[in-house]
Amino acid sequence: MTPTSLEFDSCPECGSAISVGTHCIRCGTETQSASRGFAASPTEPTYLPSVASTLFPQLPRSSLWPFRFALVGGAAVLAGLGAAGLFPLGLMAAAVLVPLLVVLYVYAVDVYEDEPLRVLALTVAWGILAGVGFGILERAVAPDATALPFTSTTWLVTVEGVLLAAVAVVLAAAGPFALLPYERFNDVLDGATFGVTSAAAFAGSSVIASSSGLFAEGFRPVADADVWIFRLLQQGIATPLLFAGAIGGLAGSAWLRYRAPARDRHRLGALGHPLVAFVVAGLLVAAARVAVIELTPWQALLVSIVLVTAALLWLRLVIHVGLVEESFEGNEGPSVVCANCGNDTPSYGFCAHCGVALKALPKARAAA
Amino acid sequence: VTVAAAPVPRGGSATRLRDPLVLGIFAGAFLAVILVGVAVVAFRAPPALQGPCGGSPICPPPSSSPRLVNNAQWSSSDLSVSLEYPDGAWTKEAQGTGARSLRLRNGGGAELDLSGTTGSNVGSVFARRVDELKSTYKDLAEHPASDGRQVLGPSIGYVHGGGVGKAFCGTDGSGNPVDAVVMAATNGRTTLVATLLTGNCDVSPIDDDANGDFQAADGVLKTVLWGDT
Numbered sequence: 001m002t003p004t005s006l007e008f009d010s011c012p013e014c015g016s017a018i019s020v021g022t023h024c025i026r027c028g029t030e031t032q033s034a035s036r037g038f039a040a041s042p043t044e045p046t047y048l049p050s051v052a053s054t055l056f057p058q059l060p061r062s063s064l065w066p067f068r069f070a071l072v073g074g075a076a077v078l079a080g081l082g083a084a085g086l087f088p089l090g091l092m093a094a095a096v097l098v099p100l101l102v103v104l105y106v107y108a109v110d111v112y113e114d115e116p117l118r119v120l121a122l123t124v125a126w127g128i129l130a131g132v133g134f135g136i137l138e139r140a141v142a143p144d145a146t147a148l149p150f151t152s153t154t155w156l157v158t159v160e161g162v163l164l165a166a167v168a169v170v171l172a173a174a175g176p177f178a179l180l181p182y183e184r185f186n187d188v189l190d191g192a193t194f195g196v197t198s199a200a201a202f203a204g205s206s207v208i209a210s211s212s213g214l215f216a217e218g219f220r221p222v223a224d225a226d227v228w229i230f231r232l233l234q235q236g237i238a239t240p241l242l243f244a245g246a247i248g249g250l251a252g253s254a255w256l257r258y259r260a261p262a263r264d265r266h267r268l269g270a271l272g273h274p275l276v277a278f279v280v281a282g283l284l285v286a287a288a289r290v291a292v293i294e295l296t297p298w299q300a301l302l303v304s305i306v307l308v309t310a311a312l313l314w315l316r317l318v319i320h321v322g323l324v325e326e327s328f329e330g331n332e333g334p335s336v337v338c339a340n341c342g343n344d345t346p347s348y349g350f351c352a353h354c355g356v357a358l359k360a361l362p363k364a365r366a367a368a
Numbered sequence: 369v370t371v372a373a374a375p376v377p378r379g380g381s382a383t384r385l386r387d388p389l390v391l392g393i394f395a396g397a398f399l400a401v402i403l404v405g406v407a408v409v410a411f412r413a414p415p416a417l418q419g420p421c422g423g424s425p426i427c428p429p430p431s432s433s434p435r436l437v438n439n440a441q442w443s444s445s446d447l448s449v450s451l452e453y454p455d456g457a458w459t460k461e462a463q464g465t466g467a468r469s470l471r472l473r474n475g476g477g478a479e480l481d482l483s484g485t486t487g488s489n490v491g492s493v494f495a496r497r498v499d500e501l502k503s504t505y506k507d508l509a510e511h512p513a514s515d516g517r518q519v520l521g522p523s524i525g526y527v528h529g530g531g532v533g534k535a536f537c538g539t540d541g542s543g544n545p546v547d548a549v550v551m552a553a554t555n556g557r558t559t560l561v562a563t564l565l566t567g568n569c570d571v572s573p574i575d576d577d578a579n580g581d582f583q584a585a586d587g588v589l590k591t592v593l594w595g596d597t
Contacts (some may be wrong), residue, residue, distance in 0.1 A: 040454065043418055059383065060382070060383065062387075062388075063383050063387055065387065066388070066390040066394070067390070067392045069391065070390075070391060070394045070395075070398075077398070079426075088405060089402055089405045089406065090411065091405075092401055092404065092405030092408075093398065093402055096398065097398070100394060100398060105395060107384060107385065108383040108385045108390065109384075110384055117425070213410050214596065215405075215408050216412040216424045217413075217414070218414060219406075219410075220411050221507070271440050324409070339383075346468060362382060362383050
């Protein structure tokens with residue numbers, strides 16, 4: 001006879017006592033199958049590069065659809081503007097698509113609690129300012145189009161590909177790292193969210209700053225629409241997602257290293273070391289930039305999709321490890337209605353019914 | 369007495385924005401940014417090109433000077449088209465009713481026909497002309513592609529207008545070879561169809577004789593003026 005969940009008196013994974021539901025409230029393991037999905041979205045495997053549940057992990061499952069819909073719809077608008085030859089407008093739309101969704105997410109889940117100014121200044125505002133500065137630097141360093149045939153590929157790859165990628169990663173991560181000392185924001189998820197927010201704002205504003213000359217060429221500059229469709233999708237979707245994944249992963253790793261309990265600081269192995277994480281983030285961004293220099297637009301987009309997948313998986317792993325490790329802190333609290341599934345669950349690490357990490361739900365606000 | 373609000377335990381809070389509101393805010397902000405882009409581009413757009421003679425970048429022909437004409441002229445008042453041909457090289461043989469058609473013949477025996485009609489149905493005019501030719505030359509058939517006689521970029525007087533062109537081969541009543549190249553084009557109001565008839569059916573188009581006929585006919589067709597186009 002197959003035992004029901006109520007017949008378990010201890011979790012098959014962590015050994016914690018189970019009093020109610022189908023999931024362990026300490027580690028989120030589904031008690032019958034002894035399996036566990038992504039801590040922030042337990043119906044999905046941990047190693048599934050889902051954009052929405054990775055970039056917006058604190059949204060309840062039922063609230064993900066507007067973000068997915070907006071992302072897909074926004075991508076269609078970019079392709080449409082590119083096909084119509086309205087490249088400057090497409091570039092504006094590409095610059096704001098992902099950052100706009102991230103800012104909406106941050107507000108919706110109340111990431112900044114009662115410190116909105118400090119958090120917004122060091123994530124969104126910092127990302128925008130750093131991105132503008134980086135875009136201006138990029139324009140200054142980039143060779144003039146007329147000189148391009150005489151510029152060596154080695155120079156382009158070294159300076160524009162690798163060196164500027166390192167500068168971009170440092171700039172995009174600097175704002176979120178300034179929030180690391182604040183104890184109020186001690187969750188790994190906080191660090192990852194700050195990284196994602198700053199990186200998305202950085203990617204968007206740098207696109208505008210580095211391409212501002214295009215806005216003086218009229219609504220339909222003379223250019224190949226096919227190339228521009230790929231370019232808009234690259235700059236509006238692939239690049240911001242890559243930055244978000246890489247900087248989010250980097251910031252999350254730092255939070256796990258410096259904010260998590262001492263016993264959990266090495267759970268990510270080498271990837272959890274900030275220096276290694278910085279190198280990985282830099283390599284991801286550099287590889288995408290080199291692909292843009294060396295390959296055709298659609299080949300570069302394909303390479304970027306692979307890199308985005310890797311970056312999202314990294315960010316997802318950081319979030320998952322952080323949520324699981326942090327769930328062992330504190331004591332069981334009063335019962336709450338889980339915002340993800342709507343069932344009563346003890347207020348501890350995970351919902352006893354759907355297995356979502358309770359920290360991966362909108363932050364607590366004062367009750368009316 | 370004011371009592372501090374109790375915090376909701378973690379996991380029990382819903383999002384601050386309802387789902388449709390998220391979509392609404394996103395769509396509004398996205399559209400607003402695109403509209404800002406419209407304003408920025410409109411503000412920074414380069415001024416329209418202006419030629420030395422006023423509004424248009426292309427100057428119109430001078431109104432006071434007559435066009436320089438070196439050759440014999442033919443014009444059709446019905447069709448509002450005209451052309452020039454060197455009267456030493458070509459001889460006018462016939463002119464159709466209402467000056468809607470023209471037949472020229474050169475010293476080598478090549479015949480160049482031009483006829484027109486109002487309307488813009490290039491395909492129909494072309495097909496009708498081919499049918500006429502087939503009724504005269506019973507075995508007229510299109511050259512196979514391997515002959516290298518495709519008509520590239522068919523146009524009359526630099527007007528393409530959905531131009532159609534094909535090369536045919538057949539024999540006349542005496543068994544002599546007849547090579548027919550037919551082209552049609554329209555400016556949207558008038559459709560012209562031109563036919564070059566030679567005996568060069570089996571002669572390579574790059575042969576001097578054949579090529580000479582093509583060049584001579586092309587020289588005439590390039591002079592066609594389509595009225596107000």
